[in-house]
Amino acid sequence: xxxxxxxxxxxxxxxxxxxxxxxxxxxxxxxxxxxxxxxxxxxxxxxxxxxxxxxxxxxxxxxxxxxxxxxxxxxxxxxxxxxxxxxxxxxxxxxxxxxxxxxxxxxxxxxxxxxxxxxxxxxxxxxxxxxxxxxxxxxxxxxxxxxxxxxxxxxxxxxxxxxxxxxxxxxxxxxxxxxxxxxxxxxxxxxxxxxxxxxxxxxxxxxxxxxxxxxxxxxxxxxxxxxxxxxxxxxxxxxxxxxxxxxxxxxxxxxxxxxxxxxxxxxxxxxxxxxxxxxxxxxxxxxxxxxxxxxxxxxxxxxxxxxxxxxxxxxxxxxxxxxxxxxxxxxxxxxxxxxxxxxxxxxxxxxxxxxxxxxxxxxxxxxxxxxxxxxxxxxxxxxxxxxxxxxxxxxxxxxxxxxxxxxxxxxxxxxxxxxxxxxxx
Amino acid sequence: xxxxxxxxxxxxxxxxxxxxxxxxxxxxxxxxxxxxxxxxxxxxxxxxxxxxxxxxxxxxxxxxxxxxxxxxxxxxxxxxxxxxxxxxxxxxxxxxxxxxxxxxxxxxxxxxxxxxxxxxxxxxxxxxxxxxxxxxxxxxxxxxxxxxxxxxxxxxxxxxxxxxxxxxxxxxxxxxxxxxxxxxxxxxxxxxxxxxxxxxxxxxxxxxxxxxxxxxxxxxxxxxxxxxxxxxxxxxxxxxxxxxxxxxxxxxxxxxxxxxxxxxxxxxxxxxxxxxxxxxxxxxxxxxxxxxxxxxxxxxxxxxxxxxxxxxxxxxxxxxxxxxxxxxxxxxxxxxxxxxxxxxxxxxxxxxxxxxxxxxxxxxxxxxxxxxxxxxxxxxxxxxxxxxxxxxxxxxxxxxxxxxxxxxxxxxxxxxxxxxxxxxx
Numbered sequence: 137x138x139x140x141x142x143x144x145x146x147x148x149x150x151x152x153x154x155x156x157x158x159x160x161x162x163x164x165x166x167x168x169x170x171x172x173x174x175x176x177x178x179x180x181x182x183x184x185x186x187x188x189x190x191x192x193x194x195x196x197x198x199x200x201x202x203x204x205x206x207x208x209x210x211x212x213x214x215x216x217x218x219x220x221x222x223x224x225x226x227x228x229x230x231x232x233x234x235x236x237x238x239x240x241x242x243x244x245x246x247x248x249x250x251x252x253x254x255x256x257x258x259x260x261x262x263x264x265x266x267x268x269x270x271x272x273x274x275x276x277x278x279x280x281x282x283x284x285x286x287x288x289x290x291x292x293x294x295x296x297x298x299x300x301x302x303x304x305x306x307x308x309x310x311x312x313x314x315x316x317x318x319x320x321x322x323x324x325x326x327x328x329x330x331x332x333x334x335x336x337x338x339x340x341x342x343x344x345x346x347x348x349x350x351x352x353x354x355x356x357x358x359x360x361x362x363x364x365x366x367x368x369x370x371x372x373x374x375x376x377x378x379x380x381x382x383x384x385x386x387x388x389x390x391x392x393x394x395x396x397x398x399x400x401x402x403x404x405x406x407x408x409x410x411x412x413x414x415x416x417x418x419x420x421x422x423x424x425x426x427x428x429x430x431x432x433x434x435x436x437x438x439x440x441x442x443x444x445x446x447x448x449x450x451x452x453x454x455x456x457x458x459x460x461x462x463x464x465x466x467x468x469x470x471x472x473x474x475x476x477x478x479x480x481x482x483x484x485x486x487x488x489x490x491x492x493x494x495x496x497x498x499x500x501x502x503x504x505x506x507x508x509x510x511x512x513x514x515x516x517x518x519x520x521x522x523x524x525x526x527x528x529x530x531x532x533x534x535x536x537x538x539x540x541x542x543x544x545x546x547x548x549x550x551x552x553x554x555x556x557x558x559x560x561x
Numbered sequence: 562x563x564x565x566x567x568x569x570x571x572x573x574x575x576x577x578x579x580x581x582x583x584x585x586x587x588x589x590x591x592x593x594x595x596x597x598x599x600x601x602x603x604x605x606x607x608x609x610x611x612x613x614x615x616x617x618x619x620x621x622x623x624x625x626x627x628x629x630x631x632x633x634x635x636x637x638x639x640x641x642x643x644x645x646x647x648x649x650x651x652x653x654x655x656x657x658x659x660x661x662x663x664x665x666x667x668x669x670x671x672x673x674x675x676x677x678x679x680x681x682x683x684x685x686x687x688x689x690x691x692x693x694x695x696x697x698x699x700x701x702x703x704x705x706x707x708x709x710x711x712x713x714x715x716x717x718x719x720x721x722x723x724x725x726x727x728x729x730x731x732x733x734x735x736x737x738x739x740x741x742x743x744x745x746x747x748x749x750x751x752x753x754x755x756x757x758x759x760x761x762x763x764x765x766x767x768x769x770x771x772x773x774x775x776x777x778x779x780x781x782x783x784x785x786x787x788x789x790x791x792x793x794x795x796x797x798x799x800x801x802x803x804x805x806x807x808x809x810x811x812x813x814x815x816x817x818x819x820x821x822x823x824x825x826x827x828x829x830x831x832x833x834x835x836x837x838x839x840x841x842x843x844x845x846x847x848x849x850x851x852x853x854x855x856x857x858x859x860x861x862x863x864x865x866x867x868x869x870x871x872x873x874x875x876x877x878x879x880x881x882x883x884x885x886x887x888x889x890x891x892x893x894x895x896x897x898x899x900x901x902x903x904x905x906x907x908x909x910x911x912x913x914x915x916x917x918x919x920x921x922x923x924x925x926x927x928x929x930x931x932x933x934x935x936x937x938x939x940x941x942x943x944x945x946x947x948x949x950x951x952x953x954x955x956x957x958x959x960x961x962x963x964x965x966x967x968x969x970x971x972x973x974x975x976x977x978x979x980x981x982x983x984x985x986x
């Protein structure tokens with residue numbers, strides 16, 4: 137008899153057939169005695185299509201109008217899911233972000249939640265309804281519709297779970313949990329029964345894309361238990377919650393990310409304020425700089441490297457072409473063929489020697505280290521992208537993460553998902 | 562320097578290209594000094610597609626959820642049109658039905674407007690915005706989204722025009738006004754400069770489909786001037802407003818309608834309450850009965866005929882199969898090949914002999930009259946559908962409606978419309 141928030145993403149509601157399957161799953165939860173609130177994303181690629189329509193009309197659409205446009209996607213799926221639940225003989229009621237009491241600031245297109253009013257949802261639950269909430273959207277103090285940014289439906293789910301005091305926020309997707317590494321890269325990866333908020337945050341921001349970082353941050357702050365699980369099986373997934381273990385494992389998992397590029401500025405005069413000029417220029421141009429590495433200076437000159445998403449590269453190049461003459465640096469070079477491999481684990485803090493073991497493991501396998509950065513619970517190493525898979529595998533083994541069994545493919549194509557859903561469960 | 566409400570239907574906003582053209586047209590109105598509020602329908606076939614999605618999920622969807630679903634269509638087009646106006650350098654702001662202050666009763670799916678709050682639109686106008694209002698939708702007293710039924714955007718436009726005290730409510734479509742008859746049937750039909758509310762109501766409900774009857778009723782009640790005009794030319798269309806002429810023309814126009822069927826019940830015992838049983842049964846089954854004709858009784862038996870939309874025929878047949886044994890009538894027969902030709906004109910009231918002239922005109926041309934019904938300003942005659950075109954033409958001539966020039970095609974196909982819009986204006 138739990139109170140559960142269950143969030144279903146765009147793939148799970150991409151067609152009438154799939155929406156009916158989600159309804160069946162929710163009704164099953166009700167039948168076993170749980171109270172459930174559903175949170176849904178827009179159907180399939182709807183949000184992309186709406187963005188495309190806007191782009192065809194205005195290169196730089198006013199954000200207030202863009203939010204009003206994008207928020208219709210979730211309003212379609214919430215209404216359809218409520219209809220599907222009613223078709224099974226259960227009372228359902230859909231809620232826009234406004235009606236669900238998701239109050240945000242006025243930063244259109246990436247609004248932040250400032251308050252959650254739970255009254256209407258609690259009332260609907262009390263009257264025997266299965267509430268269905270539109271993810272991704274809220275309302276600002278002027279009564280204008282806002283959206284929370286890409287992947288914002290996870291954040292909605294966690295916020296609603298907090299607002300109604302749910303026992304757990306279940307996030308259903310096409311993967312069945314959090315793994316010690318990407319199983320497609322490391323076939324001996326293990327599904328983790330539990331991950332701490334801190335570890336999950338580092339994993340999310342290091343390329344493990346199952347959960348939105350922002351949703352995890354919200355959950356950590358307000359102590360909401362997340363259960364990341366498969367939309368296609370009944371198997372338990374991974375719980376993300378506060379660490380309750382007396383002594384943690386040193387390493388929880390290994391993430392990798394091939395979506396970044398490395399830029400190196402050569403021959404930078406080693407004087408005060410130079411790095412500030414570079415990085416404030418990049419920030420002003422909205423380049424998301426990830427790692428920054430500055431080598432020891434030689435003869436008054438140094439090299440500065442940084443990594444950023446490949447999508448930000450043209451903005452980074454623009455910035456550097458402007459800034460370089462100013463700081464009198466020699467040149468810059470771009471390396472696209474890199475991968476960032478990150479070891480993550482809260483236990484790392486109290487276990488010296490993690491870095492040493494990682495470096496020597498890579499060295500034994502002739503994997504060249506291009507850059508390093510660390511946090512108290514993360515060690516990220518940039519390697520040549522051709523060696524990324526091997527790096528993940530040898531580190532996975534070296535830190536005792538390997539499972540006894542070899543992983544079978546659980547990442548499904550859209551067609552396989554459709555086939556599974558059609559079969560029902 | 563007029564205050565104008567301009568309503569654009571689904572065909573006019575069916576693609577980004579067309580939305581841009583509507584924006585250009587609105588901006589032109591602003592540039593010549595008018596203040597404008599736009600009202601839009603959903604893009605192209607969006608509403609049909611949403612209804613299809615709902616039908617695939619639930620045979621009998623809860624109407625509250627259906628309204629929430631359908632209302633997204635207009636929310637997409639309002640946001641896109643606002644973006645298109647901003648792209649031309651003018652400030653625009655979109656309004657949902659709720660934000661535009663359209664308050665309705667709680668009859669989901671065909672709600673009636675009970676109040677119009679004009680504050681937010683007036684404020685936006687005062688601040689130099691071009692407001693864009695989502696048609697077809699409102700909000701009930703519980704704050705739930707309602708829709709006004711098919712074609713409800715015309716009604717929204719008239720209601721908004723009344724709410725803000727607009728000088729005129731312009732309804733743009735792919736026809737350029739109201740004609741004395743359907744020009745495809747009567748090539749000498751004339752475009753009318755002006756039609757009274759009463760005549761327009763009779764024309765609309767007799768098969769002239771340019772304007773929604775409900776919108777005309779609203780306009781008549783609250784004295785809103787409608788201007789029905791083409792979305793593709795600058796030419797004046799037809800004004801619908803209170804009659805200001807001292808002496809009216811006898812006949813304003815001729816409408817025809819081939820979408821009805823005639824049902825005749827034969828051998829009905831001529832006793833009290835029999836007709837009541839038939840028509841209360843039909844009403845209970847939601848059959849929209851139009852004309853009712855009962856012949857003089859012979860030998861204690863009579864025939865009762867009625868017409869109804871072809872779409873209601875199966876419900877009518879169901880009802881009659883149940884009611885006939887009860888009232889001990891002999892049989893019923895259905896005639897699908899009929900057409901209703903209606904002469905409409907406020908001047909008819911004070912001009913005796915209209916019916917006689919109509920009947921003798923049809924008789925001269927060997928057109929057989931199958932049924933007749935009248936109102937003070939309308940004379941409807943049912944004829945064989947094969948003779949409908951001829952009936953319209955000869956009546957058009959007999960009542961002096963023919964223009965000197967022969968009509969050129971103004972009813973465009975979707976492709977022709979697209980071509981015209983692409984050329985811009």
